[in-house]
Amino acid sequence: MTALARGNGAGGALFEMSGEIPNNGTWAEDIYFSEAGAPLDISGLDWKLTFRSDPLNTSADLTLSTSDGTLEVVEDDDGFNRVLRIAVAAGELSSYRDDYIADLASQDVAGAVTLYAHGIVTFTQNPVVF
Numbered sequence: 001m002t003a004l005a006r007g008n009g010a011g012g013a014l015f016e017m018s019g020e021i022p023n024n025g026t027w028a029e030d031i032y033f034s035e036a037g038a039p040l041d042i043s044g045l046d047w048k049l050t051f052r053s054d055p056l057n058t059s060a061d062l063t064l065s066t067s068d069g070t071l072e073v074v075e076d077d078d079g080f081n082r083v084l085r086i087a088v089a090a091g092e093l094s095s096y097r098d099d100y101i102a103d104l105a106s107q108d109v110a111g112a113v114t115l116y117a118h119g120i121v122t123f124t125q126n127p128v129v130f
Helices: none
Strands: 002-006 015-022 027-032 046-052 062-065 071-075 081-088 098-107 113-124
Touching: 046 071
Parallel strands: 015 113
Antiparallel strands: 002 015, 027 081, 046 062, 046 098, 071 081, 098 113
């Protein structure tokens, strides 16, 4: 489970990210976007969540995206397109272990990229195995 918290803008990001992600289970999580207490419409944006094992790497070890279907913009219960849904099937993360640098960014139709979150997440084995 990841967590987003208002941060000091490390890496130019609007928020800091941290948490643990099970590498031997399904990863299903929703991130809700709000601005000034109101739902923020995130439809029309392409999203990527990247993970790097080394801060000097310029390319990601793992990328989740709206284009590959591992990220999806969906409506909340009130019909606002403000939810970014993470959906990774069991077994797809089994080769990832330990700490990774995570970056969540979007790109609009004009090509502008916004870095929403940056931080360290840990891929770890869930103790429950089926």
